[in-house]
Amino acid sequence: xxxxxxxxxxxxxxxxxxxxxxxxxxxxxxxxxxxxxxxxxxxxxxxxxxxxxxxxxxxxxxxxxxxxxxxxxxxxxxxxxxxxxxxxxxxxxxxxxxxxxxxxxxxxxxxxxxxxxxxxxxxxxxxxxxxxxxxxxxxxxxxxxxxxxxxxxxxxxxxxxx
Numbered sequence: 001x002x003x004x005x006x007x008x009x010x011x012x013x014x015x016x017x018x019x020x021x022x023x024x025x026x027x028x029x030x031x032x033x034x035x036x037x038x039x040x041x042x043x044x045x046x047x048x049x050x051x052x053x054x055x056x057x058x059x060x061x062x063x064x065x066x067x068x069x070x071x072x073x074x075x076x077x078x079x080x081x082x083x084x085x086x087x088x089x090x091x092x093x094x095x096x097x098x099x100x101x102x103x104x105x106x107x108x109x110x111x112x113x114x115x116x117x118x119x120x121x122x123x124x125x126x127x128x129x130x131x132x133x134x135x136x137x138x139x140x141x142x143x144x145x146x147x148x149x150x151x152x153x154x155x156x157x158x159x160x161x162x
Contacts, residue, residue, distance in 0.1 A: 001046065005082040009089045009096075012039065036095065043099040046086065050078050051103050055110050064118035071114070072159045076152065080140040087137075108133055132159075 003011050003020065014035055018025045032038040058070035090100040108129050115125035135158065143151050 001042070001082060004042070004085050004089075005079060008085060009093070012042075014038075039095060040099075043086075043096065046082070047099065047103050050083070051106055054078070055106075064114050068114050068118070071110075072155070075136060076155050080143045083140055104133070135159075 003016070012035070014025055014028050017023075017038070018028050028038070032041065054071065054074045057074055058067050061067040061070045086096065087100060090096040111129035111132055112122075112125045115128045116122060120128060139155065139158075146154065
């Protein structure tokens with residue numbers, strides 16, 4: 001993940017991965033059936049940590065509003081640089097695109113579920129979910145313009161007004 005976040009997907013070659021981890025290419029092939037298998041597992045790990053675990057942790061809150069607040073807090077603790085790297089990669093790699101689409105659908109579905117549980121009509125909940133998610137994605141593009149504490153404060157103000 002660190003290589004992807006800082007160097008980009010081109011640096012996820014088998015040679016580079018073997019060199020950077022101090023392992024042999026044979027060791028790589030012992031664990032993975034090639035680069036595509038490695039990429040699929042890497043993306044599955046990201047989906048687990050950046051979506052499944054975030055949803056699970058926020059689901060522990062009692063009320064829909066508390067779940068939404070927990071989701072917001074947890075979501076903005078994720079690396080926006082990594083999320084952006086994966087999104088950029090998805091623009092030209094069909095495997096990554098399928099993964100990204102699945103993750104987006106799951107995130108949007110959870111948001112819609114929270115808004116509906118909070119009393120919104122289904123159509124309004126769907127619309128609000130898209131707005132919230134679009135705001136999240138757009139804010140990732142702007143996070144580098146602010147100090148982290150300033151950015152967290154901005155997020156809190158934006159999402160408590162929603």
